[in-house]
Amino acid sequence: MQKIKKLGYSFYSGTDVVKIARSLLGKILITQFNGIVTSGRIVETEAYEGVTDRASHAYNGRRTSRTEIMFDRGGKAYVYLCYGIHHLFNIVTNKKEVPHAVLVRAVEPLEGIDAMLKRTGKKKPGFTLTRGPGNVSKALGIATSHCGCDLQSKEICVIDDGFRISKNNIVASPRIGVDYAGEDAELMYRFFVKGNKYVSGKTA
Secondary structure, three states, rough: OOOOEEOHHHHHHOHHHHHHHHHHOOOOOEEEEOEEEEEEEEEEEEEOOOOOOOOOHHHOEEEEEEOHHOOOOOOOOEEEEOOOOOOEEEEEOOOOOOOOOEEEEEEEEEHHHHHHHHHOOOOOHHHHHOOOOHHHHHHHHOOOOOOEEOOOOEEEEEOOOOOOOOOOHEEEEOOOOOOOHHHHHOOEEEEEEEOOOOOOOOOO
16 A cells, blocks of 8 residues: 655656646645545646746746745745636656646545535535635635745645545646637647546546
């Protein structure tokens, strides 16, 4: 039986963000805030390839106070506000000055479901609890105040418990909501677990 381990800098510093996005499927995202632990198994991700990717916030080397964390070393949280409502959680990858990132779009709840329900205002668990990146952050208590958080910390981390998804059950597709990215909108940079009910968007 494989020992449960926290993903380290060596995982996040990989140079292939697409490979990392795929490899994150099946890993467990854990948060611990004010003594409350919540977790979910990652079932949907999207890769963003930095300065060459028109869908990336760092396209063409663009740097702002919001995106500066993307240029840090891999293994940091990049959390931004979408439409002024949704806090979206991304994992910074690669080395310093190479702004790659992976968006976590969906998780399957594991621990702390009662806390997730309280945070989201839902009365009972259902597939919408952690379906879509905005719901992931809300259920797990992640906000823009956590932008820059080191994923080696107790607050937010990702672990590998030995669970593996077969290649036949991993689907690649274009990313969601990036029509503005021209040809890059068609890149097969979204990955999800086939048949999983928590996956957002098209599943075929």
